[in-house]
Amino acid sequence: MLFRSFVFVLCVALSMPATASRALDCSGRGEAHFDPLVTSLMQWIADNSRYKFVDHFTPTIELVPAAELARLANPGRTVDYWQAVDACFLTERVTIYLSDEFEASDLLQRSTLVHELVHFMQLINGAFDYAECPAALERPAYFLQVDYLDQHGFDWPEGLRAQLRLMGFVIGRCPPAHHQ
Numbered sequence: 778m779l780f781r782s783f784v785f786v787l788c789v790a791l792s793m794p795a796t797a798s799r800a801l802d803c804s805g806r807g808e809a810h811f812d813p814l815v816t817s818l819m820q821w822i823a824d825n826s827r828y829k830f831v832d833h834f835t836p837t838i839e840l841v842p843a844a845e846l847a848r849l850a851n852p853g854r855t856v857d858y859w860q861a862v863d864a865c866f867l868t869e870r871v872t873i874y875l876s877d878e879f880e881a882s883d884l885l886q887r888s889t890l891v892h893e894l895v896h897f898m899q900l901i902n903g904a905f906d907y908a909e910c911p912a913a914l915e916r917p918a919y920f921l922q923v924d925y926l927d928q929h930g931f932d933w934p935e936g937l938r939a940q941l942r943l944m945g946f947v948i949g950r951c952p953p954a955h956h957q
């Protein structure tokens with residue numbers, strides 16, 4: 778398999794509050810069935826990046842409460858220091874975790890799924906093997922998320938577009954190389 782054995786947790790947080798949400802219509806408790814949506818989003822990513830779409834190869838998607846998302850996003854930290862996130866991708870489980878209040882029809886929320894699917898496609902395209910550091914994989918994820926919102930006519934709230942691009946630069950920076 779292409780997958781490296783070590784574990785990465787890659788999460789995205791938007792500072793904007795989520796819009797009012799309805800219960801997601803999904804069969805199966807906690808596990809969503811997003812296949813047509815996921816396929817179309819991965820095709821969009823393939824059309825807009827160098828990551829190739831591999832048919833019939835999709836991540837598991839699970840819907841979990843916000844507290845569970847925060848726990849996943851903050852391994853090794855005590856609860857007082859947990860940061861809230863909107864979505865995570867766990868490489869080890871090849872699973873994307875979304876909030877159980879995820880609303881696929883909400884463009885901004887859907888863009889967080891795009892962000893995590895970029896990480897999935899990075900995994901299946903071997904990008905984890907050639908990235909300078911794992912953080913470097915965040916830059917394309919944030920930039921493609923912004924591109925997706927742009928192309929779909931997102932009505933950007935003041936400052937959010939610049940903030941997402943800045944997060945791509947800041948979070949996507951590799952730590953300085955260690956010196957002996």
Ligand SMILES: [Zn+2]
Pocket residue numbers: 787788789892896914915918
């Ligand atoms: Zn990310």
